Amino acid sequence: METIEAILQRKSVRSYTGEDVTDEQVQILLKAAMAAPTTVGSNDYVFLVLRKRENIAKIQKFKPANAEMLEKVPVVILVCGDRKAAYKFPDPYWALDCSAATENILLAATDLGLGSLWLGIYPNKERTLAVQEAFSLPQDIIPLCGVAIGHCADTKKTPDRFDPKKVFYESL
Structure with a gap:
């Protein structure tokens, strides 16, 4: 699959086989x-791959x-930031870096013919603490999101979200 095709075909999947x-x-x-990419090459991420039903149930x-x-869903990838490795600790550059990593997961899943869904955790403090506690994550490992991965059960087309009214040139 071509890169642009993967980007334009990516969709949030909520129905799996x-x-x-x-x-x-x-x-x-x-x-x-x-x-x-990560800020100044910090690679300030950690990934926790969940396959066991009891661990996916913690996300539920x-x-x-x-x-x-x-x-x-057979797999959830928990994308976490490593605040100790992040640029300009404690500023949240790790959240930007982990977001870029998450988007790459979503696009790669599309390329592989898999469905995916971004499950937001951070910056909701209650969710962040609950997930840290549920998986016994160290204090400096902050869960940004989970990414549900599986085979898509629906046949919905990807919506065209391009809106020229949101594009400005040189000034607003």
Whole structure:
């Protein structure tokens, strides 16, 4: 798949078949994540791959609106920032870097023919603390989001979100 095609076909998937995602596919997603740029090359991210139902259930607890959908998701990648490795600690450059890594996961999943969904955690303090506690994360490891990964069960087309009214040249 061409890069632009993957970008334009990416969509948030909320319906999965339950079919497994291979270790090789997960490895490709993680390599794509780590290919994202980071502030001054800090590589201030950590990834926690969740496959066990009891661990995915921990994510369901803080995302009740997505609980049913997560029943059939075979993998959730928890994208976390490492504040000790972040540029200009304690400023949140890690959140920008982890966002870039997350977008690469989403695009790589599309390229592999997989569905994905960004599950927001940070900056919601309650969610952030709940996930840190649920997975016994060190204080300096901050969960930005989870990314649900699986085989898409719906056939909805990706919406065209381009809006020329949002584009300005030289001034607003």
